[in-house]
Amino acid sequence: MATAFLWGYYGFGNFGDEIMFRACVDLLKELDFGTIYTPLPNGKRSMGVTSVGRFSPKLVSLLRRSQISMAGGGGLFQDVTSFRSILYYYYLSRMSLLMKKPLIFFGNSIGPVRRSVSKRLVHEVVTHKNVTFIARDPVSYRYVRVLGGNAWLGTDPSILYLMNNETEERKENKAVFFLKKPLDVSFVLKNLRDHGIEDFVLLSAFSKDCQYLPPLRTGGNVLEEIKSSSIVITERFHPALVAACFEIPFVIVDCQKARRFFRRYTKEDFFFSKRDPLEISLKVSTVLKKRLSLKEKLKKDAVEMKEFLKDTLRRW
Missing domain, CATH: 3.40.50.11930 (Rossmann fold)
Known part of the structure; x- marks a missing residue:
C-alpha cells in the first residue's frame, strides 16, 4: 500500500x-x-x-x-x-x-x-x-x-465528505448563526419570528469567533445543527457551503472568500449581506422565499475533482 x-x-x-x-x-x-x-x-x-x-x-x-x-x-x-x-x-x-x-x-x-x-x-x-x-x-x-x-x-474538498453524510435530518424551526464578533441581531430575530422561527442558535466555526450572545443559545455538533436548521446566517464560508450542499437557505455576511467561491455557481447575489443588522434582516426574508439550488452542481464538480486526482496519481 x-x-x-x-x-x-x-x-x-x-x-x-x-x-x-x-x-x-x-x-x-x-x-x-x-x-x-x-x-x-x-x-x-x-x-x-x-x-x-x-x-x-x-x-x-x-x-x-x-x-x-x-x-x-x-x-x-x-x-x-x-x-x-x-x-x-x-x-x-x-x-x-x-x-x-x-x-x-x-x-x-x-x-x-x-x-x-x-x-x-x-x-x-x-x-x-x-x-x-x-x-x-x-x-x-x-x-x-x-x-x-x-x-x-x-472545488472545495469538504463536499466529498458531505456527499457521504446525506442522512435525512428532521428540520426544526431554527436559525443558526456564525459570527466573528458580537452583533446586535434584534432586528434579525424579530424578522425570523415573523417567519415562524423561534429557536436561535449561536455556533462557532473558528475557535476565536463569538461564542456567547444572548438570547441566542449555544449549539451542539456544528454539522448536525446546520443540517437540521431552517436558515444559516454566517460570516464564515464553510457553514454556507454546508447549507448549500443540503439546500438550506443561508445569508452570507461580509465574506470575500464565499463571494470568490459562489460566483462560479450562480450570478445571483441575494444571499450576500453587509454586516448591517437591518440589511441582514431584509436578506433573511429574501432567502426564505427565493430558494437557491446548487447541490447538484457542487456534487458534480466534487466528483470530477476526485476523478482528476485519480488520473493524476495514475500518471505518476
Whole structure:
C-alpha cells in the first residue's frame, strides 16, 4: 500500500478545516494509501492517521517515506492572518519538492497575498514542474495559470465528505448563526419570528469567533445543527457551503472568500449581506422565499475533482 503526506491547517478545531481533513483522509484511504502522515498540533491523534508535531524533526523523515505530498484544502498561501503560516507551508512545499515528491494542492485557494516576499514564495512553489494545483475557486485557478503553473479548476474538498453524510435530518424551526464578533441581531430575530422561527442558535466555526450572545443559545455538533436548521446566517464560508450542499437557505455576511467561491455557481447575489443588522434582516426574508439550488452542481464538480486526482496519481 502507498504512503501519503497530508497537510493543512488541521487540528485547531476550525469547522471547515476539519471537514476538509476528513474528506481528504477518506479519499486517500479509498485510493489505497494505507499510511497517511499528517502534521498536527502537539502530534495529537486524529482520523486514523499517523500524526506528528507540526514542528517535529520527524517531518523530514516522514516526507521521505511518502510517495506523494498533498495539501488538502484551505487558503494556506495567504499572509493576511499571519506571515509565519505562509513560511510554514512554503517549508513543507519546498521540502516535498527537494525530495522529488509529487506535490498536489487539492482544492486550495491562494490569497490575499500582500507582501512581495510572499508572492515570490508562492510563485516558486506553484510553477514547479512537480506541482499540480487543483484550485478551489476561479480566482486562484487564474492566478496559478498566469504565473505559469499547472492548474486545474476543482472545488472545495469538504463536499466529498458531505456527499457521504446525506442522512435525512428532521428540520426544526431554527436559525443558526456564525459570527466573528458580537452583533446586535434584534432586528434579525424579530424578522425570523415573523417567519415562524423561534429557536436561535449561536455556533462557532473558528475557535476565536463569538461564542456567547444572548438570547441566542449555544449549539451542539456544528454539522448536525446546520443540517437540521431552517436558515444559516454566517460570516464564515464553510457553514454556507454546508447549507448549500443540503439546500438550506443561508445569508452570507461580509465574506470575500464565499463571494470568490459562489460566483462560479450562480450570478445571483441575494444571499450576500453587509454586516448591517437591518440589511441582514431584509436578506433573511429574501432567502426564505427565493430558494437557491446548487447541490447538484457542487456534487458534480466534487466528483470530477476526485476523478482528476485519480488520473493524476495514475500518471505518476
